[in-house]
Amino acid sequence: xxxxxxxxxxxxxxxxxxxxxxxxxxxxxxxELIEREGVAVVFPPGQTCCGxxxxxxxxxxxxxxxxxxxxxxLAGDLPVVVPSASCAGMMKHHYPRLFTDPAERKxxxxxxxxxxxxxxxxxxxxxxxxxxxxxxxxxxxxxSCHALREMGVVPFAKALxxxxxxxxxxxxxxxxxxxxxGGIFSVKHxxxxxxxxxxKLADIQATGAERVxxxxxxxxxxxxxxxxxxxxALRAQHLADFxxxxxxxx
Amino acid sequence: MADSGFExxxxxxxxxxxxxxxxxxxxxxxxxxxxxxxxxADALERLRTQAAAIRDRALARLPELLEELESRLTANxxxxxxxxxxAVGNRLVLEILEAHGVRRVVKGKSMVSEEMHxxxxxxxxxxxxxxxxxxEFIIQLAGExxxxxxxxxxHKNRAQIAKLFREKIPGAPYTEEVxxxxxxxxxxxxxxxxxxxxxxxxxxxxxxxxxxxxLVENEGNGRMCTGVxxxxxxxxxxxxxxxxxxxxxxxxRLLTGSATGQRVTTYVNLISGPRRGGEPDxxxxxxxxxxxxxxSAVFAxxxxxxxxxxxxxxxxxxxxxxxxxxxxxxxxxxxPGPIGKVLTPQLLGIDRxxxxxxxxxxxxxxxxxxxxxxxxAQLLRRLRAEAVRGPAAEGKSRAAPGAAPLExxxxxxxxxxxxxxxxxxxxxxxxxxxxxxxxxVGPLExxxxxxxxxxxxxxxxxxxxxxxxxxxx
Numbered sequence: 001x002x003x004x005x006x007x008x009x010x011x012x013x014x015x016x017x018x019x020x021x022x023x024x025x026x027x028x029x030x031x032e033l034i035e036r037e038g039v040a041v042v043f044p045p046g047q048t049c050c051g052x053x054x055x056x057x058x059x060x061x062x063x064x065x066x067x068x069x070x071x072x073x074l075a076g077d078l079p080v081v082v083p084s085a086s087c088a089g090m091m092k093h094h095y096p097r098l099f100t101d102p103a104e105r106k107x108x109x110x111x112x113x114x115x116x117x118x119x120x121x122x123x124x125x126x127x128x129x130x131x132x133x134x135x136x137x138x139x140x141x142x143x144s145c146h147a148l149r150e151m152g153v154v155p156f157a158k159a160l161x162x163x164x165x166x167x168x169x170x171x172x173x174x175x176x177x178x179x180x181x182g183g184i185f186s187v188k189h190x191x192x193x194x195x196x197x198x199x200k201l202a203d204i205q206a207t208g209a210e211r212v213x214x215x216x217x218x219x220x221x222x223x224x225x226x227x228x229x230x231x232x233a234l235r236a237q238h239l240a241d242f243x244x245x246x247x248x249x250x
Numbered sequence: 251m252a253d254s255g256f257e258x259x260x261x262x263x264x265x266x267x268x269x270x271x272x273x274x275x276x277x278x279x280x281x282x283x284x285x286x287x288x289x290x291a292d293a294l295e296r297l298r299t300q301a302a303a304i305r306d307r308a309l310a311r312l313p314e315l316l317e318e319l320e321s322r323l324t325a326n327x328x329x330x331x332x333x334x335x336x337a338v339g340n341r342l343v344l345e346i347l348e349a350h351g352v353r354r355v356v357k358g359k360s361m362v363s364e365e366m367h368x369x370x371x372x373x374x375x376x377x378x379x380x381x382x383x384x385x386e387f388i389i390q391l392a393g394e395x396x397x398x399x400x401x402x403x404x405h406k407n408r409a410q411i412a413k414l415f416r417e418k419i420p421g422a423p424y425t426e427e428v429x430x431x432x433x434x435x436x437x438x439x440x441x442x443x444x445x446x447x448x449x450x451x452x453x454x455x456x457x458x459x460x461x462x463x464x465l466v467e468n469e470g471n472g473r474m475c476t477g478v479x480x481x482x483x484x485x486x487x488x489x490x491x492x493x494x495x496x497x498x499x500x501x502x503r504l505l506t507g508s509a510t511g512q513r514v515t516t517y518v519n520l521i522s523g524p525r526r527g528g529e530p531d532x533x534x535x536x537x538x539x540x541x542x543x544x545x546s547a548v549f550a551x552x553x554x555x556x557x558x559x560x561x562x563x564x565x566x567x568x569x570x571x572x573x574x575x576x577x578x579x580x581x582x583x584x585x586p587g588p589i590g591k592v593l594t595p596q597l598l599g600i601d602r603x604x605x606x607x608x609x610x611x612x613x614x615x616x617x618x619x620x621x622x623x624x625x626x627a628q629l630l631r632r633l634r635a636e637a638v639r640g641p642a643a644e645g646k647s648r649a650a651p652g653a654a655p656l657e658x659x660x661x662x663x664x665x666x667x668x669x670x671x672x673x674x675x676x677x678x679x680x681x682x683x684x685x686x687x688x689x690x691v692g693p694l695e696x697x698x699x700x701x702x703x704x705x706x707x708x709x710x711x712x713x714x715x716x717x718x719x720x721x722x723x
Contacts, residue, residue, distance in 0.1 A: 013720075015711055021681055022704065024711035031720060043715045045722040048668040054661055056612060058634030058653070062665030069669045145613035178571045182611025186700070187693040189609055191261045194700025195575055196611075225701030 046073035085147035144216035283511020322461025352447030360452030397578030449475035604637030
């Protein structure tokens, strides 16, 4: 691991398409936790979707268009903070390989070099210390595959959770197994996706925790949707929302 | 893409509780054994890097290496045959057997022979093949195909095997004791080894430098098949060649560790020729059939070529959350699991197997354990794009598109929206207005099979941010 980058005065927020359409509170919470540390956040208005849905669905040309748009919208040299590991992974690891034109490739690499997943930014760059203001609570953690394997940011999320004194983190028995979202997979193979969600929910329930925390809006959409379809007394929550809730007024 | 019944087979497999239990317990055990044998993560990483380099080095000069292999093998007295297709390979094996008047063959485990459908072909020509690997023996009795490339009967539990033996083997008692089941199989097979006119086997690696065929196994049946009958015929995919004998140890270490979590297999067979003058045993003739069957086309593409690094350890199957739930048969192909989803469309054609690459969440668990670091997720994406474009899109004429026209249209519209922030914002506003009132058709209908209705947030992030004083810049 490289040395922690210096704390910037300002960062750009990439809210992600799911963040804008379905989870605006999560994006707000992510912003609040950054600003609390004295770092200003800007929201470049031309941003849309990172392009991962098309990229994984077999439509690389459409993904390229999306990438071009984000490269234009997020121009500059500020860090780009992304509250979703899979979108961050798309921009960091896949944008450069989408382009063969040297100038475009260079621009993609320039953006890739600035992309930071939100929990990593909080821990490595801001060095946040959280004050837990909530009641005692048992939670479990779901590692998104991109957080775990592509971005390697799970330790940062866990460090943040470990900083909450009254939160007990009970690990899943199969923490590294995919929840079954997979974007297009969830609609191409609903039975399989549902079976994987059912197993993940059973694992969550077995921990005795009533809340599962994750850092990816895709997994959360999938897990919360499956929870509601089954009427379970569980809640899937983004790490940013959870940290904001625990530290509110703190 | 034509409906091949893939989805129906998936649903059927998901409903089979016993099947899921059998897979979950067996795969969990393999994964645990692998972890214990590769406890040092840094050492494993070095070994994987080394193995990937060995395989790449061999593939980089595959044509010359195959020629070198042929000449070394020939010098060692092994006869080499080239088969461009499975049909040619089958014909070659049949001709050799017929020339020797062989009516019954004992066979060690070979996935290439499964790819060729060799047993069925020989049966049609009046030649009986007897599978001697315990797992293969079980599924041959059951009239099934392998559900795993290393453990072909992994879908069956002990009780199912006990019942099968009782039904199919004359005089066999019902027993669930592993040692007794083994004894029944061994007793049944012993006579076959003695009487068979030929032995068939696969090949794990072929060493070009020395003209050596390497075959690993745990039951000794492979050694019997290749050593007892007067004639030995090996079949192998052309990608299994390696340059030097010194390349073998790291590959074997990774193969057995990744496959079954063993440090070494019980038997490591190095075959370097038929019986020589004065030797008391061994086959009088050894033949090798080198099968292409689409591999040259994989080789020709620099990105796809990484597929051919595969050493068939089955580790990606053992760690795949999709494979663990549906088992091997649901794929409907010789090679199941992650490597099957990547290899099959390349061997059979994207028009025939284009739906396979989509049966993945791209979770990356396979890639993480692959001993030769095949970029499986990236290859799956590449093949998805090819499936969408349709088979002949790279060529001259415009072929029928692979993706459904509506899906294509939807993505085209999506592409237009994400590059125009104004349109995108209008769509977001439309979503807020609609809330959860989208019509449950198409992808949403499929989403709703496992999920509650997704709801667009009623809150406008951009306005909320502005209110908080976050500038749009």
